[in-house]
Each structure stands twice: as C-alpha cells, then as structure tokens.
Amino acid sequence: GAGVSQTPSNKVTEKGKYVELRCDPISGHTALYWYRQSLGQGPEFLIYFQGTGAADDSGLPNDRFFAVRPEGSVSTLKIQRTERGDSAVYLCASSLVVGGGDNEQFFGPGTRLTVL
Amino acid sequence: AQTVTQSQPEMSVQEAETVTLSCTYDTSENNYYLFWYKQPPSRQMILVIRQEAYKQQNATENRFSVNFQKAAKSFSLKISDSQLGDTAMYFCAGEYGNKLVFGAGTILRVKS
Numbered sequence A: 001g002a003g004v005s006q007t008p009s010n011k012v013t014e015k016g017k018y019v020e021l022r023c024d025p026i027s028g029h030t031a032l033y034w035y036r037q038s039l040g041q042g043p044e045f046l047i048y049f050q051g052t053g054a055a056d057d058s059g060l061p062n063d064r065f066f067a068v069r070p071e072g073s074v075s076t077l078k079i080q081r082t083e084r085g086d087s088a089v090y091l092c093a094s095s096l097v098v099g100g101g102d103n104e105q106f107f108g109p110g111t112r113l114t115v116l
Numbered sequence B: 001a002q003t004v005t006q007s008q009p010e011m012s013v014q015e016a017e018t019v020t021l022s023c024t025y026d027t028s029e030n031n032y033y034l035f036w037y038k039q040p041p042s043r044q045m046i047l048v049i050r051q052e053a054y055k056q057q058n059a060t061e062n063r064f065s066v067n068f069q070k071a072a073k074s075f076s077l078k079i080s081d082s083q084l085g086d087t088a089m090y091f092c093a094g095e096y097g098n099k100l101v102f103g104a105g106t107i108l109r110v111k112s
Helices: none
Strands: A006-007 A009-011 A020-024 A030-037 A044-050 A053-056 A064-066 A075-079 A088-096 A109-114 B001-006 B010-014 B019-021 B023-026 B033-039 B044-050 B064-069 B075-081 B088-096 B099-102 B107-112
Touching: A006 A088, A006 B001, A009 A020, A020 A088, A020 B044, A030 A075, A030 B033, A030 B099, A044 A064, A044 A075, A044 B099, A075 A088, B001 B088, B001 B099, B010 B019, B019 B107, B023 B075, B044 B064, B044 B075
Parallel strands: A009 A109, B010 B107
Antiparallel strands: A006 A020, A020 A075, A030 A044, A030 A088, A044 A053, A064 A075, A088 A109, B001 B023, B019 B075, B033 B044, B033 B088, B064 B075, B088 B099, B088 B107
C-alpha cells in the first residue's frame, strides 16, 4: 500500500512569509509525528498527534509553529513569519498506534524548506 | 533528558566486509526501545533494526545485528557482508515517551 507522503517536496520562501507543509499518513494509522532535520544533524521531535489531538507539542520551538490534524488523518504544519533558521527538512511519520517499540514509525520523504 | 550520541561522523568499509557503528545513550527510564534507522540520499528514513530494553537477547535482522549493553548504555550496529546499497546515513534512536530521540548520525560508505 501507499506509504507516508509529504507535499511539497521542496519549498522556497522569503523571510517573513507564511508556509504550510502537508503530511498524508498511512491509511489507518492513528498516530502522526513531525520532526525537523537540520543539515548534518539527526531529526528532532516537534509534535505528535493521537487521532485529532496533539498529545505532545513540547518540541515546537516557538509560537510561530503550529500543527493541526482536524480529521485524524492528514496533518498540516504551519509556520508563520518564517526565519532563515527555519530552513531544514521537515519529516513526517505515522504509526498504527502510539506507544511501545512494536509500533514502528514509518517516515515520509520529507519537505525541504529553504527560507531566503 | 534523554540523549543519544554517535561518535563516528563517517565510516568506510570494503564490500563484503563487516563494519560496526557505535551508539551510546542516556536515560533514567527503565522501559524503553532503541532503533537503528538508515537514511539514503532520497531522505526516506528506513527502520533497520529495533531492540527492546528489557530483552537481554540481541536483535538480529539478516545481515544486521546489534550489541546491546544495557549497563553501559551502549547500542552498536554490526553490518555483515556489506553491500554497496548499504551506503547511507545511519541514525541511532531511542523511543522515550512515544517520541524518537536521534543521534547525529554516521555516514557509512561501502567501497567496491
């Protein structure tokens, strides 16, 4: 079946602009995660959803970042007033349920965001 | 706070030989899970192998195996019979509180 998909693949924007990044999880997966991967580093956790609710948003760096998952499937990561430091690859993952190492997180190919 | 450390930025190995990638971690939790992920240039993170902390037996998946030393908080990945397709970035990760904490990664290059 289809894996996790993310759109767009690449996004170039100007400093101060608003961007939205979309994630389509694997069908039937209840949990959805967002990570940010800066150049040369490992991914860093941003937020995860269990169903429609954000269960843990402790990784969001500041209030310019916001994510939603209104129907418990597709999620959108929203970044307001973008800064050059927001440039990174944004990875989305989904898992069948939350919790436990048996619940493998399946990753999408990421969106590369470049803020000029 | 949970941390994961990979001290080898880059490694090289000849095709068909064996290579070991190192990882150490720190956590105060008793029940946790550890993973190795592979990230090729396509950016797609692929799970290579997982280990449950309360299991003493080291996990094995075909050519991939781990050496899990719980007391030392060490979790190394051994790749046997290395293949050109193994060339990628490898990340060690721990699952704490339903989220993954990743190390900085090790670039592995398999040479023919």
